[in-house]
Amino acid sequence: MRSDDEDIDLRCGGQPMVPLGEEPSAGLSLEPAFAEGTAIGKRYTNETGKLEILCTKPGAGSLSIGDELLVLKEAKPLPSSD
């Protein structure tokens, strides 16, 4: 959703993510250090807070930039306005 850098080394389960429609390389496996899982509809951010990623498909892998694990961003609910 937000990034201060176009070119980031986004990974899931320790493996590089690919653009939609592209096939990931064969033979990749989940790295144990990146296997906490990612939940649908949750937002993830890095230490600087400048990056924000929305998970649209859940899975067993955790998101990271390189080796830096992303953390769950706490929701700050607004009163629904519709």
Add this chain to the structure above:
Amino acid sequence: MNVALLLDMVADGLGDRVAVGSRHDGLSYDTLRRYAASATTRVQENGATTVAVVEPNGPVVPVALFAAAWTGCSYAPLNYRLPETAIEELLARLQPAVTASAQEWIAPESSENGRAEYPQDPDRPAVVLYTSGTSSTPKGAVLGHQHLTSYVLTTTEFASAEENEANLLAAPPFHVAGVVAVLTSTYAGRRIVPLPRFTPEAWIDVARREHVTHGFLVPTMLARIVDVMDHDPDARVPSMRRITYGGARMPRSMLERALALFPDVGFVNAYGLTETSSTVCLLGPDDHRNAFESSDPAIRRRLESAGRPLPGIEIRIDSAGGVAAPGQPGEILVRGEQVSGEYLADPSKRNDAGWLHTGDLGFVDDDGYLFVVGRADDMIIRGGENLSPTEIEDVLLQYPGVGAAAVVGLPDAEWGERVAAMIVPARDARELSMDDLRAFARERLGSLKTPEILATCEELPITATGKVLHRAVRADLEERA
């Protein structure tokens, strides 16, 4: 990001939950996705680039909206109450278009599983909304997928609604509030209960029957509900938790009555435009109750405020001398990712720095609360002074027996304009003396702002989206003066 992804995510996460309709036999998110995916065939067979809906609220509305997004087409809800020739004219401007049918699109033959692909970033706008036509030709305002998803993701957490929450959809499909309510309710996992035709009695009945918890109303709708509740102590909605109002100015006297009649409901004032993907500022439930219970006039006045900007939204007030200081009135400008300001066949109205001129006048107080004073076009200029019709209307509404009021300026040879008011007597009002009303106004407003001309009528002319047509009131009063 395509708005279709919002439905896709919820159907993956909460597939069995009821998305639209009654608790017992409504469509689930999974079914809604299948219907939308199935409707894409009908869109593609026609080679359409627009999916129009000319229907009142019903399950076909979300199906058409998401089917359009799925195929990268624009969704165009039209005012079904317009004369047939006017509808045909609007449709002609949207060709090639396909019109969604409540009968056919809600009973799909195919067994689509809804997993079909859709474009990630469609070139066409997600939504085309014809503005309510207070000007002569309706303009087609367009909202892109990026504008709408920005609004949804700023205001709504995925699947955050409890299973028993339900949103009574009373804003018509062609009102921006009717469009975004479908998107945010879906993303939150909050059941939509469509109300095909609004009457205050129907709103109360359906809300009671369906255990509705949330609802958006334009002020004229809320005024009519309050009126019914005032006369019928059984007309109550115990399940209601949140009422949002917006789309036109809410008179403070009306809001105070509503707060008293719904003591356990959180009220939200949402200020926004069609061109800004709806809400850009909101006054939340706590602000309402604190203001309602306060004896400090400065705090109590917040009931007239549109609140503070959403995260990521900037508000600026421009006056003749540049950016206005706190408390100084001027035109409201807005900037942010959800702000479109674009129209069919017209360039964006945003300036190079991304600011959109709203045409609304207002000011921001020391604590950052926005107060909307009225439309720049409706200001009355008398003897070089700018008079706000809403300020005068609010005073007239405090007089017992006044149900509604619209204030306009009429030409005046000496002073430029003179103040005239059209009054709708309340339902149970006894004889209403115009002289007494004038004296009441003079005491509170002074002679400059006191209406010289006062006339009554049975109903104010309003647009299909609930805005008072000041132009029509002016013409009527001019004829009578």
